[in-house]
Each structure stands twice: as structure tokens, then as C-alpha cells.
Amino acid sequence: MIFDETHEQFRATVRDFMLREIEPNRDRWREAGMVDREAYAKAGAIGLLCTWAEARYGGAEIGDFRFEQVIIEENFQRGDSGFYIHLHSNLVAPYIAKLGSDEQKERFMPGIVSGDIILSIAMTEPSTGSDLAGIRTRAVEDGDHWVLNGAKTYISNGILSDLCIVAARTDPNDARHQTLFLVERGMEGFERGRRLTKMGLKSQDTAELFFNDCRVPKANILGEVGQGFKYLTRFLAQERLVASCAFIATAQAAFDLTLDFVKDRRAFGRAIGAFQNSRFKMAEMRAQLDMCQTYIDQCVVMHNSGALSPEDAAAAKLLSSEIEGRVIDECLQLHGGAGFMDEYRISRLFTDTRVDRIFGGTSEIMKEIIGRGLGLDERKMA
Template sequence: MAITLAPGARRPLFDDVHDDYRESFRRFLKAEVVPHHEQWQHDHITSRELYTKAAEHGFLAMAVPEEYGGSGVDDWRFNAVLSEEAAYAGVQSSWMGPNVHNDLGLPYLRAAANEEQKERWYPGVASGESILALAMTEPGTGSDLSAISTKAKRDGDHYIVNGGKTFISNGINADLVVTAVRTGDDPHRGLSMIVIERGMDGFERGNQIHKRGQHANDTAELFFNDCKVPVENLLGEEGTGFAQLMAHLIPERLGLAVSSIACAEAALDLTLDYVKERKAFGKPIGSFQNSRFVLADLHTKVTITRAFMDQTIQKYVDGTCTVPEAAMAKFWTTDLLSEVTDACVQLFGGYGYTTEYKISEMWADARVNRIYAGTNEIMKELVGRSLGL
């Protein structure tokens, strides 16, 4: 339970069904994720079995319609519950892969896949046997999606794809990679989305990228060398790629914001327990005025941010959340998470910098949140433009 809620309190955002789902997922994490988290951190990748087990219990690809093997649940609040509970359980990087599957890859299929594609891909996506990834970022593009250079040239009934992507979550595990490619010269209207599948000729994966944090989240470079992709794998119409990317950035950024504020709450909970027990000069370090002031400040910021986030999630569920609001949520929560975890490490003292204590992992994991899903500088630019500046 986050420190921002009194025991037994309910957030108005959620109903009984969400609360039951939350409790069920807590049990799943305790049984199927927490015991393996340390090993997956060491391996820099989670087991593929995590996806099939999550599917069996109703925690994967929930929005896939029932006729294709899914639950047919189109309520993003369930996605928020999964992100929050993974953070509270301290296994955020282990659950990052299923989050990518649910929140980044699947929305593209739901919005643009035709009937033949749904019949071909949905059953495996719903069962966890076909893992999804989203490939946008390139070595030279970063947040500038209009500069994507991976090319897909039409050649009869195939596209020939050449180029590469980097920092792709699920890059090793993925079976279906929703890939942004250039099919024309126009910076925006020349982009298309295409699904590249495991085993296709010319599709190669680089080694896992070993990051400073979020180790269990497998991340890799992807290479396309005259990769032959059937025309039937084009997602939507040619030239609609940029519009598709823009349409799905709101839930991507909100998902990261949901995870970030939950991680901040978890870090504060952990630190409060520590400063009440750890003693210096004969009394708990939490009793010193500096400790109280630091924690009071962070608790206030987290509490206010939680209220804003729940409001923003509700607006997204209602279909009224705007791009600037999602950008505000993303940059504010990720900045706050870094502030919280850094202050918490300081309160732990030297122990906070050791791998023996969970706070060091949380601190390292937090840093990248300010970079991906669009850097926080880009988020502030979006907000600034919305002000007419």
C-alpha cells in the first residue's frame, strides 16, 4: 500500500473489479516474479514463460477480443494496476517486458490490423507465445521520429527493409516487432508501420544492451539487411506511420508516468521503514529534523502528484487526455522519481549505495525514465508550445 493512502482507503479511480484484479496480480507477482527477479536481473532478460503464465492468469493482452483468445477488456485502468503493483513489489524491470507487450505493441495492432492480420497474430499475442516489441528509435534519431531512416522498398509482394533500431525493449524475446520504416521521402507522410517477424530472412539481433539499470528488461539492437517482409505485414496504409506513432504516444507516456509515481511511492515506503529503525547518535535517523523535512517535502510532492495522475488516468479512460497533459505527466513524474530515489539513497547513507539494499536498484532504474518515451526536454517543449509560445 502506498504511503499516500490510509489503510483500507480506495482511490475513486478504481472500482471493486479493479481492486480484485490488483489483489490477484499481487499474488501472481509474489509466486511467479519475485522469486526469479534477481536471476532475471543477472541474465538481463526474463523467461519467456513469464508471458505465457501471465496470459494464463489474465494479465497479458487483456484487450484482445475473446474470439481471438483474449479477455476483450478495453479498460486501461487494468494496465495501470499492473504497472503500479509491479513497482510496489520491487520488480518493475522484470515486468517491463509484459508492459511493452500490453501498452506499446498491442495498441498498434488493435488500431490498424486488418481481419487477416488479427486472425494470424492475435491468438499468439493473447497466449503469450508471440511476444511484441515496438521499434522506433535509431542510433541517429532519438526523439526525432521524422528523421527515421530505416527504409522499406516495395519489391513485388514483399518489402525489402534495410536499416537498424536501437534500445528496443523486448528486443531479444520479441517474435513480432512493430517497426517504423520509411516508405517515402516526406519526413512525416513517408513513414509506415510494418510488422517484422522472428526468423524472417535478413532480420538479425545484436547482443543485449547492458544498461546501468532496469537489468531484467531485455534491450537490444535490431538489424535489417535486405530483410524480406511480406506486403501483408504492412500495418494500416502506407504513409500513415507518423500518424500512428503520434496517436499512441499518449498511453506510452502515461504508462511510464504511472510506473514512475508508483516507484516513487514504493521508495518512500522503503525509506520510511529504514529511518525509523536505523539509529545514529542513539536515536532513529528519522527523528532528526533534516530527515523529517526531507521526507515531508517528498511525501507532499508525491501525494499531490498522485492526485494529478489519477485525474489524468481518468481523463485518458474518458478519451479527453491531451498530448500536453500526457507530456506533463511524463516529465513531472520521472523527474520526481529521480528526486525521490536520490534523496532516499542519501537517507540510507553508505548502505544505500550497496546492492544489498533495494533502494540502490530503484535509484539506478529511475534514471532512464527521464530519457525514453521522449526525453523530458521534448516533453517540456510540447507543453510550452501548447501555451502558445
């Protein structure tokens, strides 16, 4: 078993938090277009943010990613998909913890762990998606500052965040000469655009960000100048593993909803689940979910030991997002007309998860990474 008694005790605590503090707010947050700031503070108060962080910053120094996996699974199954606790703790905070100076960590990490500082990361631009080398936002050195100009879009936590890691080109002649900047709420020249209207994830505050002669102190450079592209690619394996944990948890939530539905809903005098088609569909989905979950669990074990490769992470992201899409589509179909009604959670899961085959690297990009790992690289085979 991947989880032992300690993990399961922790899961019970996380589940209680999600059911008590997050799930009851789903509808209100969807209407508001964002979650309450207090959700992060409440999570931080019971130690659910950055469990891996050092004790001097308020963390528990847990080096076992399975505890973070538990938080991700419980949030996506019983909390709210727009509560991006995983982005905060597992995608953005590690950049600061691993690349930040002692001064930066002392300044930011306590608030990150407590939930008083909410995080975001800005890579995607209006003209670029998965191509990090296509970034056009520029930063120019000016005394003890860098002057940042450009625009970012589709930024999760774009409205709520207090601290945003921004990737910008710092050499006009080299697309991969990029630097990461810590841009704080209220900095001159930093403006937030509109909260974007989306197909799904209604409670996730996705926004545009604009930098108009934004002056960022050199003290807010994250890591080394010119190494941003390397840093972004270095953290992608964990990002894709985090996404995979979320995707399979969401698919499991859809399966559980549907299993209850087909047992209770009746047609032609018997439960829908009694029909052979329903049994076969549910059986097929059960097998797919178990297979994918086993692979993701193994990837978590590999990640704990530092052995998770970019190809394995890409495979996990590809499989989990594609299986999630198929499972939720089948689950909606088994709900019949009810599946098209917004009052049923399956309808919201369908729209919330369509983006999962796009962000964090599209399915097509994942196939490229896996294929090149097999030695099928046209640049090397020409």
C-alpha cells in the first residue's frame, strides 16, 4: 500500500477540513468568481500549506510528497476545484524555497506557510502557450532595479495573489535568457486586468496581468539572472505530477457520483445500473482509474526518491488528463438529461476539467516529450 496509517490519519484531518471549510462555499465562490482569501489562512492555520517547508518558517518539514498528494486528492474530491491550494504549495512556493535568497525566504516564506501571502506564477502570454521560449515580456536593468514591461494572461490566482513570480526576457537577442522576478502586490506599474470569464473553474480567479515600466528591486530577483528558462523547465516534472494527482482525484469523484446515481435512478422499472451497458461502462472506468492511480502513486514514490523523470511526469499528465476526460464524459452520459443540468455536480466537473488536457503542457506537448525520450527527435535523426 502506498499510504500507511499516518497518511490515513492525516487524510481524515484534511477531509474534515474540506467538508467543513471548503465544500459549503462552492456555490458562493462560483458566483463570486473567486474563493475567499480566508480559505488559505484557514488551511495555513492547521498546517495544510507547504507541509514540506522548514520549521523556522512555520512548516512541518515533511519530506514525503504523499502528504501533499493527500491534500490534493481530498480538495479535488471533496473541496473545490477553484481552491488552488496545490498551485500555492506545490507549484509556486517551491521556487521561492529552492531558489530564493535567505533574505527572500525570511521575508516571504512565513506568510506563504500561514496563508497570509497568496501566490501565483506568470509565464503564459497572449501570444504564447506551452512555448516558454516565446515569452516577450522584457526586463531592462536600471540602477538598483529592473524595469519590467509586458503582459501575461490566463494567470491562476491572478486577482487574489499577493506575490507573483514573473518570467521575463533579459537579453533581447536570446529568447532563453530569462529571469524570474518576485512582483509584489502594489508595486508601481503592476496592474491586474479583468478577471477572465471561462467555460469552467468558475471559482478560480484567472486574470490578465500587465507590467508598464514596473520597477522591481534587484532584491526581488529569484535565483540568477538569465537562468529563468532553466528554472522553469526544472520544476515542470513536479508541476505535472501535482496536476496528475488532481486529475485522477477528480475522475474518481465523478465515478463515485455516478455509481450512486445509477444505483438510485430508475428507468423501465429498474435501476439504471442494472442494465448491462451501465455495468460494463462502470466496470471499464473502474479498471482505467485503478490502472492510472497505480501509475501516479508509483510516480509519487519515485518523486520522493528524486528519480521522477520528465518523461514519466509527462506520461502521468497525459494519461491522467485523457482518462479523466473519458471518464467524466461517460459519467455525464450515464446521468442522462440530469448530467446537462448545472445543479448536478457532474455537469460542473465536465466543464471544469476540459482545460486539463491543455494547461501545464497540452496532451500533444506531453507526447512530444515522451517521444523524444524514446530517441525519436527529428533534430537528432536528421
